[in-house]
Amino acid sequence: MKTTVETQAGPASHVRDVVVVAILLVLALWGLDDSFATREYLVVGGVAGGSALVTAAMVAGNGKGTEVFLLIAPVVYVLVGSMVAMRGDQPIGLPTPDAVAGLLAGTITAPGDFLTTIPPVDAGGGVMVLPFAIGCVSAGASGWMALRTRRAVAPLTPMLGALVLSILLGTADPGRLELRSIAFAGVALWWISVRATRSEGIENGHRGQVVRAAVTSLLVGAIAVGLAALGLTNQGTDRAADTEPERSVLRGHVGSGTDVSGADNPLADFRRYNPRPAVLGQDVFAETLLRVKGLPAGTRLRFVTLDEYDGSTWSAGNRTVPGADDALFQRIGSEIDPQRRGKEVTVNVEVTKAYGSNWLPLAGELTSLSFDYSDGQAQREDVRYNLATDAAYVSGGVGARDDYTFTAVLPRDTLRPNARAFEVDGPLQPRGEFLDLFLFAWFKSDMSPMERVRSVARYLHKNGRYSDGVLPSERRYAAGHDQQRLGFDFVAADQIVGNDEQYAAAMALLANRLMVPARVVVGAVVPKGGRVEGKDVRAWVEVRVADGSWRTLDTSTFMSRKPPKRTDEEVERPTEHLIEEGENPDLEEPGEGTTTGQGRGKSDGATTEPPDGDLRSTLSFFLPLLGLVPWTIPLAKWVRRRRRRATGRGAWSSPWVGGWREVVDTARDLGTTVPATMTRVMQAEHLGEGQSLARDADSAIYARAPHPELDPDRFWEGVDDVRSALRHAAPRLRRLFAPFNPASLRGRR
Structure with a gap:
C-alpha cells in the first residue's frame, strides 16, 4: 500500500522563500558591478527588492488576491523610488512632485542613458532608477508567486529575467561573472528542489519517484547549465594583446553616439596655425593656445581624431572603427577604466581664447576629467568621449576659463620596425579609390601591406x-584635402607640395587603400615649459597594427620639410622608386594588382590564435550543446506515447489503460490537477471532457476477454480528440509550455 506525505507551506517556508528571493536578487544585480563606479546601485536595488517583498508578504498574509497586489505595488514603486532612486546627494529623499516625475521619466530613459555612458557610471542621478526598477519588479513578481503558488519553477522566472538583464546591461569584460552565475545556479537548484518536494509530496514505494527525481534533476541541471553559459565569454574580434575575451552585451549596440558632424575641423582649417599675411586672414601661429602642466616635453597632445573620408574632408564620426563597439561619442562619469597599460599622468590645462574649438585636448587614454571652474562654459556633462579614437567632443565648445584637469595613461604608441598590419578583408576608405592607380606598382609588389605603407612613406618624403x-610664389599650393587636391594636385602633380594637412590626409588615405587601417590626428607636440602655441600644432597619422592597437607613423618618414623647387621637375615614378628599393613589381597583368595586394594583406595581418586548451574556451563550446537537455522531456513523452499505444505488449487491454493515462497526463501537463484516487469517469467529469471515452476504457479494461467490438485504434482516435479539446481550452501560455512540463513524468499522484 502506498503512503503519500504532503508537505504544506507554513510560515517557515514563506520566510525561506523570501530570503531566497533576496539572495537571488543580490546575485542577479551583481552583474552590474563592473558598470557602476560604486556599489550604491546594489543598495538601491536591494531596498527596491526588499520593499517589494514586504508588500507581497503583507498582501498575501491578509489573504488578498493578485489584483490587490497589482494595485498596491505601483504605489510602493513610486513612493520608495522617489525617496531612494531620486534622492540625489541626500541620505534619503522626499516624494516631491519633481522626484516622482523624475522617477517616472527615468523608468523609460534610464536604460538608454546608462548604456550610452562609458562605464563605470557614477551611481547617482536618473540612472539609479535602472537597478531600482530591476530590483522592485523582479523581486515583487518572484516573491508574490513564491508565496501564492505551489509551482516549483515559476517563482524563479523573474529572477532569471533579472540575471539575464543585468548581464546584457553589463560590460563586455566578463570579470567574475562566471562565479556569480554559478552561485545563482546553485541557489536556484536548491530552491527548486525544495519547492518541488514541498508541492508534490513524496510517494513512498512508487516507481514514479525515480522518474520524478531524474526529470527534476534534468530540468534543474538545464537551468544551471544555462545560467553558467550566460557567464561565459565569446572570443571578440579585437586582437589587442592586452585585452581578454569578451562577451556579447547591449552596450555599444544601443544608441548611435552624439552627432559631431557640426564640430569644427582643425585639419581643414590647418592654415590657421601657420603664419600668413593679413590679407589671407588672422592666424594664431604665434599666439598661446594652451598652458599644459604635467606632460613631459615631446608628448603628443591630441585635439581630434579623424577617421572617415568622404571625398572632400577627413572627419570624425561614430562607428568608424570596424569591429569596435565602443567607437561612439558617449557621456563620461567621474572615472574611465583604461583599455591598455601605460604611464599614469595627471595633467592640468589652461585654455586661452585663441584656442576656441569643440575638441578637448587630451593625451593618451583618458581615465578622469574635471573642470576647474563651475561657472565656465564647458562642464563634464557637456563632454562626449570616444574610447576607440581617444577624442573628446564638447557640445558648447572650449574657450577661455574652461581650464580642466585630467588623468590618463600614456600607452606605448611607437611603431616598431617589424610591426604587422591589422588584418582586414580589403582596401578601406572607398572614397579614396581615386589613388589606386597611383598605388598600382605597390599592389603588384611582393611586399606585405605594412612594408608597402613604409615604401609609400619613403616615396613621399623623398x-x-x-x-x-x-609666400607669394607658393600661393598656388592651395589648402584642402579633397580628391582633386590629394590626387592631381599632390601625388600626381609635377611637384608633390603641401603642408601637414595634405601630407597626413594623403598618407592616411594611401595606407587605407593598401589595407592598413589608418587615421589622421590633429594635435600639438608639447614644448618644453608646456606653453603650446599655434606653431606647435601638427597633423600626424596613426596606423593599426596586428594586436589591434594604434601606433604613430613617424611624421619624418613621409613628410618632407624641404621647400618647393623654383621650377617644376618631373618626380620619380613609383615603379622607379620600387626598383631602386630592390623590388621588381610585375606590371604585365594590371587586372590582378589589387587582388595580389589583398592576398598579401591577409597573410601580413594574420595572428596566431591562442591555444584552445583553457577552460573558458572549452566550456563555451560544450555548454551551449547542453541547452538541448530540456528537449529530452518532449522526447520522453513521445516514446511513452508510442509504448502506450502499441498492441502486443503486456495485457490485451494495455492500449485502453495507456490511452486514458495519456488523457490524464495531458491535463497535468496543462496545469490541471487530476487526483489519482478518482475513477476514470470521475476524472472525466473533473476535466469536463471525455466522459464517454472513460466509460469505453472501463468497459475494455474490466472485460473478461477481448471481443471484436473493442478497437484500440478507434479508441485512440477518441483519445486524440479529448487531448485536443483539453489543449484548446487551456491558456495559450500553458499550451506552449505543456510539451516541456515534466509534471506527467513524475508519476501518478
Whole structure:
C-alpha cells in the first residue's frame, strides 16, 4: 500500500522563500558591478527588492488576491523610488512632485542613458532608477508567486529575467561573472528542489519517484547549465594583446553616439596655425593656445581624431572603427577604466581664447576629467568621449576659463620596425579609390601591406616638398584635402607640395587603400615649459597594427620639410622608386594588382590564435550543446506515447489503460490537477471532457476477454480528440509550455 506525505507551506517556508528571493536578487544585480563606479546601485536595488517583498508578504498574509497586489505595488514603486532612486546627494529623499516625475521619466530613459555612458557610471542621478526598477519588479513578481503558488519553477522566472538583464546591461569584460552565475545556479537548484518536494509530496514505494527525481534533476541541471553559459565569454574580434575575451552585451549596440558632424575641423582649417599675411586672414601661429602642466616635453597632445573620408574632408564620426563597439561619442562619469597599460599622468590645462574649438585636448587614454571652474562654459556633462579614437567632443565648445584637469595613461604608441598590419578583408576608405592607380606598382609588389605603407612613406618624403602657401610664389599650393587636391594636385602633380594637412590626409588615405587601417590626428607636440602655441600644432597619422592597437607613423618618414623647387621637375615614378628599393613589381597583368595586394594583406595581418586548451574556451563550446537537455522531456513523452499505444505488449487491454493515462497526463501537463484516487469517469467529469471515452476504457479494461467490438485504434482516435479539446481550452501560455512540463513524468499522484 502506498503512503503519500504532503508537505504544506507554513510560515517557515514563506520566510525561506523570501530570503531566497533576496539572495537571488543580490546575485542577479551583481552583474552590474563592473558598470557602476560604486556599489550604491546594489543598495538601491536591494531596498527596491526588499520593499517589494514586504508588500507581497503583507498582501498575501491578509489573504488578498493578485489584483490587490497589482494595485498596491505601483504605489510602493513610486513612493520608495522617489525617496531612494531620486534622492540625489541626500541620505534619503522626499516624494516631491519633481522626484516622482523624475522617477517616472527615468523608468523609460534610464536604460538608454546608462548604456550610452562609458562605464563605470557614477551611481547617482536618473540612472539609479535602472537597478531600482530591476530590483522592485523582479523581486515583487518572484516573491508574490513564491508565496501564492505551489509551482516549483515559476517563482524563479523573474529572477532569471533579472540575471539575464543585468548581464546584457553589463560590460563586455566578463570579470567574475562566471562565479556569480554559478552561485545563482546553485541557489536556484536548491530552491527548486525544495519547492518541488514541498508541492508534490513524496510517494513512498512508487516507481514514479525515480522518474520524478531524474526529470527534476534534468530540468534543474538545464537551468544551471544555462545560467553558467550566460557567464561565459565569446572570443571578440579585437586582437589587442592586452585585452581578454569578451562577451556579447547591449552596450555599444544601443544608441548611435552624439552627432559631431557640426564640430569644427582643425585639419581643414590647418592654415590657421601657420603664419600668413593679413590679407589671407588672422592666424594664431604665434599666439598661446594652451598652458599644459604635467606632460613631459615631446608628448603628443591630441585635439581630434579623424577617421572617415568622404571625398572632400577627413572627419570624425561614430562607428568608424570596424569591429569596435565602443567607437561612439558617449557621456563620461567621474572615472574611465583604461583599455591598455601605460604611464599614469595627471595633467592640468589652461585654455586661452585663441584656442576656441569643440575638441578637448587630451593625451593618451583618458581615465578622469574635471573642470576647474563651475561657472565656465564647458562642464563634464557637456563632454562626449570616444574610447576607440581617444577624442573628446564638447557640445558648447572650449574657450577661455574652461581650464580642466585630467588623468590618463600614456600607452606605448611607437611603431616598431617589424610591426604587422591589422588584418582586414580589403582596401578601406572607398572614397579614396581615386589613388589606386597611383598605388598600382605597390599592389603588384611582393611586399606585405605594412612594408608597402613604409615604401609609400619613403616615396613621399623623398619626392615631396613642404609649403604653407604663405609666400607669394607658393600661393598656388592651395589648402584642402579633397580628391582633386590629394590626387592631381599632390601625388600626381609635377611637384608633390603641401603642408601637414595634405601630407597626413594623403598618407592616411594611401595606407587605407593598401589595407592598413589608418587615421589622421590633429594635435600639438608639447614644448618644453608646456606653453603650446599655434606653431606647435601638427597633423600626424596613426596606423593599426596586428594586436589591434594604434601606433604613430613617424611624421619624418613621409613628410618632407624641404621647400618647393623654383621650377617644376618631373618626380620619380613609383615603379622607379620600387626598383631602386630592390623590388621588381610585375606590371604585365594590371587586372590582378589589387587582388595580389589583398592576398598579401591577409597573410601580413594574420595572428596566431591562442591555444584552445583553457577552460573558458572549452566550456563555451560544450555548454551551449547542453541547452538541448530540456528537449529530452518532449522526447520522453513521445516514446511513452508510442509504448502506450502499441498492441502486443503486456495485457490485451494495455492500449485502453495507456490511452486514458495519456488523457490524464495531458491535463497535468496543462496545469490541471487530476487526483489519482478518482475513477476514470470521475476524472472525466473533473476535466469536463471525455466522459464517454472513460466509460469505453472501463468497459475494455474490466472485460473478461477481448471481443471484436473493442478497437484500440478507434479508441485512440477518441483519445486524440479529448487531448485536443483539453489543449484548446487551456491558456495559450500553458499550451506552449505543456510539451516541456515534466509534471506527467513524475508519476501518478
